[in-house]
Amino acid sequence: MANKNPPAPPTHRPPEVAQTLLALLHAQGEVARLSEREQLFSSLLDSVNAVLWAFDWESRQVLYVSPAFERIFGRPVSLVLADYNEWRDSIYPDDLEYAEHSMAQVLVKGAVEDREYRIINAQGEVRWLSDKCFINQQREGEDRVIIVGIAEDITDKKQLEGELQRLATTDVLTQSSNRRHFFECAQQAFDTAREDGSALAFLLLDIDDFKLINDSYGHQEGDQVLQRIADSGKAVLRRGDQFGRIGGEEFAAVFPGCTAEVAEQIAERLQREIQRLSFTHGQQAYGVTVSQGLTGLTAADDSLDSLFARADAAMYQAKRQGKNQIVRG
Structure with missing residues (x-):
């Protein structure tokens, strides 16, 4: 007797349909992975x-x-x-x-x-x-x-x-060049003057009776004196001149391209500027003076040390002669 029931539907899709579905699923996965990579790359760039x-x-x-x-x-x-x-x-x-x-x-x-x-x-x-x-x-x-x-x-x-360079080259109290940086710059100026045959002047200045200021008014007052004198030096010197604190109460300046005669005019202006400074401690008012030693580069100078030694000797002569003056060496 013939079977009149309709045939059962196939339990499996044709192979080509399954392959197409698998390919679509694979493509969607690749697209998703690409999208994830693009998002990750974009996030990294951001x-x-x-x-x-x-x-x-x-x-x-x-x-x-x-x-x-x-x-x-x-x-x-x-x-x-x-x-x-x-x-x-x-x-x-x-x-x-x-x-x-x-x-x-x-x-x-x-x-x-x-x-x-x-x-x-x-x-x-x-x-x-x-x-x-x-x-x-x-x-x-x-x-x-x-x-x-x-x-x-x-x-x-x-x-x-820049901040590390400033700290390495600057005197913390006066914000002028520290001793090491000053002499590095002075050496460069000396070498240039020797190579070019140009003029160069060297100045040393020392605050008169600075120990008395510290003993009478205290070290905080002494620090203020140092700061004000450093400010005067930076205000008076020309652009290109080098100014620094090289000791406790001792400052120095180098004047590239400047004869001792011209440098002396600058030193005189600095002397007057410092004499005009006024300080007070409580009810006590006082002023300060400096002694300066100045010299210029000569043909006999074969090192910066010789220039420095001559300026140093001139400064101590100014001290011996009564202080508050400029002596050329």
């Missing part, structure tokens, strides 16, 4: 405080900049992608020539990793960049020169370096 960039050398076109550009430069990414001058015009004017020349060196060297220059961002802040750049590996037959790089904001590092 968190890095450095600008990744790509630049077409021939067309002078920025091909890519990472999101940090907007944080560091304070300008929209779209502007620099449209016009390379948005980056170029942000460079601090004094650093522009160096920045352009150093990037051009990548064409010769293949990589430049020691570029440091300043920019002025849209808010008017000066920022330091460390900008490393490389020639991108070109595909065979491709003539375009693509430079890629990473520009890191190192402003905080530069500020710390």
